[in-house]
Amino acid sequence: MNSIDIRLLSVFDEIYKTRSVSGAAEALELGQPAASVALSKLRHQFGDPLFVRTASGMEPTPFGEGLVRPVRAVLDALDVVLGHRDDFDPQSSERIFRICMTDISQLVLLRKLWEKLRVAAPAIRIEIFPLSKDTARMLQSGEADLALGLMPQLEAGFYQQLLFRQSFVCMLGADHPRITDQLSLQQYEAEDHVVISSSGSAPLIVDREITRQGIKRRIALQIPNFLGAAFVVEHTDLLITIPKRLGDVLQGRGAFRMLPVPFALPDYAVKQHWHERYHHDPGSRWLRGVISELLSDAA
Incomplete structure (x- = not known):
């Protein structure tokens, strides 16, 4: 293989991103026949189907998946050479x-x-x-x-x-009938709890440590997100263990109280990824x- 049209690589990249030939054509402002022809040329050039049609769209073959990073490296390098990466002005940008x-x-x-x-x-x-x-x-x-x-x-x-390190607190209703200004491990084990079934790694850390330390926790309610659980706690005698920054945000926005967790929990790093x-x-x-x-x- 001695040469290849850069426009074909752009079509390959857009098909991978959109999982669709028509989506790639739209993104590149091409007609769909032109995008289909480009894919046909790529298949002939590489001797591989590159993408196969599935129920969820055009999925890459193993060979096609292996091309993704080198193709993008070429396109990124070309973008820099041609000066397409202009300075970003947040005041005027509509991105x-x-x-x-x-x-x-x-x-x-x-x-x-x-x-x-x-x-x-x-x-x-x-x-x-x-x-x-x-x-x-x-x-x-x-x-x-x-x-x-x-x-x-x-x-x-x-x-x-x-970005920051996150720790945990226990949240309970302001008028909890049995817990005042302190929460003991014995009380923690005796009360009913809300747990979160999803929403990142925080619930998994709590679950892992409770199991590792042999702590008993009676789960009375499982709910998909922290916000819904917080406002259930406000009007019941349930407890929930939540990240401290969430407690800081909710403090004063409902009849909640925050108390220290009565056993050791590790903090964890919240990062941004790109x-x-x-x-x-x-x-x-x-x-x-x-x-x-x-x-x-x-x-």
Whole structure:
């Protein structure tokens, strides 16, 4: 193979990102027949189908998956050479940033982020997605700009920055009938608890430590997110163990009290994560700086 049309590589990249030939054509402002012809040429060039049609869209073959990083390296290098990465001006930009995060991060960050953006970047839009098993692929493809949380499963090709360390507190209703200004381990084991079935790594850390330390916890209610659980606790005698920053946000917004957890729980690092493809992108660098400023331990 001596040469290849760079436009064909752009079609390959967009099919991978959109999982669709028509989606790639739309993104590149091509007709669908032109995108189909490009894919046919690529298949002939590499001697491999590259993508196969499935119920969830055009999925890459193993050979196609192996081409993704080198193809993007070529496209990124060309982008730099041709000067397509202009300086980013938040005051005039109309860019849409997409961030993956837990419901806790939404509560802790979004109000501060909106207050910042309405002054510094009034035309920028934000879209929020939940953390999921698909987050790494979204970061790699550019469908998401950032992910916030504890994500130890990310492999090579990703950058990360520590935002803050998170610890835990117990939350209970202000008028809990049996617990006053202290919570003992005996009381913790005797009361009914709410637990969270999803929303990042915090519930898993609590579950793991309770099991490891042999602590008894009677689970009376399981709910998918922290916000719903918090307002159930307000009007019942249930307890819930939550990240401290969430407790800080909720304090004063309901009839809650926060007490220390009566056994040792490790803190954990909350980080922002991004793919190496966007490490030098001016807009992404600006957004990462804003979030770091808003959420760092010194903020």
